[in-house]
Amino acid sequence: MGGRSPPAGWRRWVRTRLLLLLLVVLALAATAAVEGRFVVEKNSLRVTSPAALRGVYECAIGNFGMPQYGGTMHGVVVYPKANTKACKPFADFGLSFNPKAGGLPVFLLVDRGDCYFTTKGWNAQTAGAAAVLVADDRAEPLITMDTPESSGKEHLENITVPSALVSKRFGDDLKGALENGDMVNVLLDWRESLPHPDERVEYEFWTNSNDECGAKCDMQMSFVRDFRGVAQVLEQRGYTQFAPHYITWYCPEAFVLSAQCRSQCVNHGRYCAPDPEQDFTTGYDGKDVVVQNLIQICLFKVANESRKPWLWWDYVHDFAIRCPMKEKKYTTDCAHGVIKSLGMDIDKITQCVGDPDADEDNPVLKAEQDAQIGHGARGDVTILPTFVVNNRQYRGKLDKRAVLRAICSGFEETTEPDICLTQDIQTNQCLENNGGCWLDKNTNFTACKDTFRGRVCECPVVNGVKFVGDGYTHCEASGVGRCQINNGGCWKETRNGKSVSACSNEQAKGCKCPQGFKGDGIHGCEDVDECKERLFCQCKDCSCENTWGSYECGCGGSNMLYMREHDTCISKVATSSLGWGFMWVIFFGLGFAGVGAYAVYKYRLRSYMDSEIRAIMAQYMPLENQETSSHQRHVEHADI
Structure with a gap:
């Protein structure tokens, strides 16, 4: 055998084992890098009967089917007489679990073991069960029932019933109650499975640009196509805050220079992805996947900075159609063509991507690896694809309706958008x-x-x-304006063109009959007979006539006038004579006052003028008495 090459089958076997070994090494390296923490997402199961089991129990949400996030489901538990592990179709045993008319839905209890969880779920669903409860076969903490990677995928797309894993002890208690002939009623409750703190939901979509990973990739692309419109509407109207993420691993230092790591990693082994075809010699490599993932992350960053984060959905959708691996178009040039068609800045995206061959950290991919680590109530992200809603991982089928239901359950009650209240999402x-x-x-x-x-x-x-x-x-x-709405719920009536209401905007609430009416103001207001109750028109000569909501008072004789404010009658004639006489007195009085004022004015003016003239003349023409006095003064002076 010395000069002969190994058979082709042997070479494939070696390559496969080397690949598996490398994947194991990469997984171990990723696990060693951080202190891993996987969180099992749970919902509650409430037993309402029998009394001996009444209470609330935890169960783990399966990573397939469609959990009713935000809702509840009431049913009756049934444990099959045969095929207890549900690994074969129940039709082979003549069993059906379709509820009878008016009966409760059936929650089928099956045992763990011998086949995939998805197989159990599919067989229970096809037999008519509304949900499947899997009883653990070992005493251990609850785990997440995941979907298979290699086989059993034919059921993955079609499973719609919710699934949950219950503990071995609780499963045994349920079986014991059923063996005793008890009717076991339970309520599956997902209302608190996801937090709903406020009126905006924050969610992440952990995905991959690889389109050659089988049924999961097909399901992921189908989901992007179906959910794109809903996601964009929610984002554009500000109901949600979305971010995509991508998982990468690092290559252990001892293998950085190996051909496998060089083909699967960028930045000298810092960021790696598995080979799409699980074959290092053909097709695209993990390195190509990392580069395309990086382009998609950077496109989202640039779109988000321009306040158009929803363009990511258009890009991922179009890239999957225009640049598939099977047509050998999974390239950077093809990606740039999609970017140009969306009118985005290629230079900014290229600058964000950086140099995949540089022997240094890429800040974008480094942030992605950090984000992969669990924080708060969220565990590490290890399953692709994965949805994270309000920092809690979504479990179940990646289906438009199921994911939308999970997002809707993340809104604070009464703040959810209209799309969450449609008939295909919930019952009104x-x-x-x-x-x-x-x-x-x-x-x-x-x-x-x-x-x-x-x-x-x-x-x-x-x-x-x-x-x-x-x-x-x-x-x-x-409040103000309340009377415009159904008259504030108050009484209102119109007679002879006159409308009267018991509602007033001056009152914050309540109804009150207006003046002239009495009653509760709601069922009606009755006219008050002011004349009968002698509230007005009490003067001697007064006469009273009641009207709707008011009254009219009169006085005997045509020459009498009623004064309402004084509740008295006076004579019209006397009032007229007195009035005109008084006016003439005023008129003549004003006339005499004017004449007198004019006479005084003339007298004062004449006196003033005379005094001024005399003063002027005295300066220039001395009067006779002044001359005499002067002469006398001179004489007297000489005698001395």
């Missing part, structure tokens, strides 16, 4: 008996508000007017 409880809430039959105003988790009875706001009350038996309009 307000359609039946108005949800038991208050309803105004005249206007159809209702306090029933449909939410993703059910309904709440909350007095509504109509045209800016807030209704107040308990929401169940009573709601009434409150």
